[in-house]
Amino acid sequence: MSRRKEYTPQQLKELILSNAERIIAQHGRAGLTARALAETIHYSPGTIYNVYEDMNALMVDVNYETLGRLQAYCQQKIATLPADFSRVSGLAYAYADFARENLRAWEAIYAPSRKMEHDNAPALPEYYQQRLADIFLMVENTLIDCLKLPQPTASSSARLLWACLHGITVLNLNGTLGLVGVEQPHAMIDDLLTQYLARYL
Template sequence: MGRRSDHTRIELEELFVAEGRRQLAETGLARFSAREVAKRVGYSIGTLYNVFGSYDGLMLALNARTLALWAQHLRDRLAAAGDDRIRALVCGYFEFARDNPKAWIAIYEHHMADGGPAPESYQALAADLMSVAAGEVARELPEAAAEAVLALTRSLVATVHGHCAFALYRTFSMLGETAPADAALARVRETLEAAKTRDR
């Protein structure tokens, strides 16, 4: 019998998220079990769904926590970056994925059961993460319009993300690339330099 009144709703949410993140880091999304999360916390699956509404609700809470931690990691990395902030940003991207591989991948593997978009609050966290990168692109391209900065940032993030995913899945090892973070950084620098030349 699961406990029913030991914790407030807010406390329950934090317990489930903490255990869910621990389990996700251990199993990955493919073997992740909401029922096992509830069991390990000591509550019924019904209590978990009362808190989050559904399996999707739980996964959104877990991925939202990952996004928030990721954005903070990048901000911390930039705060200690010195002059080469672009290197700090790219390396910070790779570091977070390397240190949290299964939680990081779960952000991209999970899709809403109804095929619809994630709630606005979740999208805001993703936008906040993007804004960290966009801020650094804007520093490099002070004359560029905000829309152009955001469009370029999306492409640069996609470039870094692809390198990072290939590194995590060891695809680069098969292709002979031994320094994927350095390769991603080189592509970012090349693109920024090309954009600066166009703006002159």
Template sequence: MARRNQHTKDEIQQLSLQAVEALLYEHNHEAISTRMVAKAIGYTVGTLYTVFKHQADMLLHVNARTMDRMFLHCQRGISDSNTAEHNLTLMALSYHQFALQEPNHWNLVFSLRLPENEPLPQWQQANIDRIFHLLEYELARLSPETSPQSIQKNARILWSGVHGMTTLSLNNKLFIEGITDVETLLTNLVHQLVLTWSGA
């Protein structure tokens, strides 16, 4: 075991998060214990609880890092010189691609449950809002006269469709015979919603 004074608390936190991220490439989050993480970084389980309130807190910090990567991934290729539909399609495809590349990390974002009556921290809500703002910006470009409230609603409708299709495809539950190209389905989904919202 490493000596407790070998690293600062911030360093122990970062080592722990990196260890969880590495373990997620081999295991789903339900198989990862604090004991596994402590062993991976050379500290005791008790040391982990000096930098995290509980295991869910540790995993929530992992989710924040995952969402940072997801945000950057979904930004790739986005430009105001593109049409709003093109950018929305790129984001949908990037979201699906990210889930394929990091399925356990991606799944943890949506599977983690905090202890009862413990609110989501503002910093994590900000991470969620930042991703939705990408969609909302493009939807506002698509239909400038639409109210902010409707833009927010439409962003969540779009995300729900993309997320649902991504989830089903990762679990082989789309049940559409002869169609294996999920990217085509996602592109069609965005196109149909854009037609509806643009009034075309």
């Protein structure tokens, strides 16, 4: 069996990746099984393993794409905002909004690898880490451009704010804070930014 002319290896990989993304958007990480994915693309489970080392490797690619969409989403959101505090808060809102609008894909980024293998956490590839670094840089530059933070401060503040933003988003989406309402995250973000960045406003 073979369908050599159907797809180039490249196209096949993209077919697998895009369908994996679609399944995750609909049913979350838990819904992405080798068999379910194989069925949607009309291949057998084994084929997936010819393209990806294992399901985790596929997840890395999926998450990489998600990060890319997150970055694009943020950039698009802040593009029209003036270079002042409103752009900083717009960027922060964008993170929270993206997580809400792409809940299952966003959750998958932080979902632990399924394999137990009693300890090993596989290191993330270079290009993946580079994209993370790019995102941090976006935050850092926004702080510099809009609030005139000095370089070294901007770098550490960007990381801190990103982490806080992440925590706010996680706990709001999983209900730990015991509150509901879509406006809650934005109110918390406002509070964080105005207090933490008070010196620069």
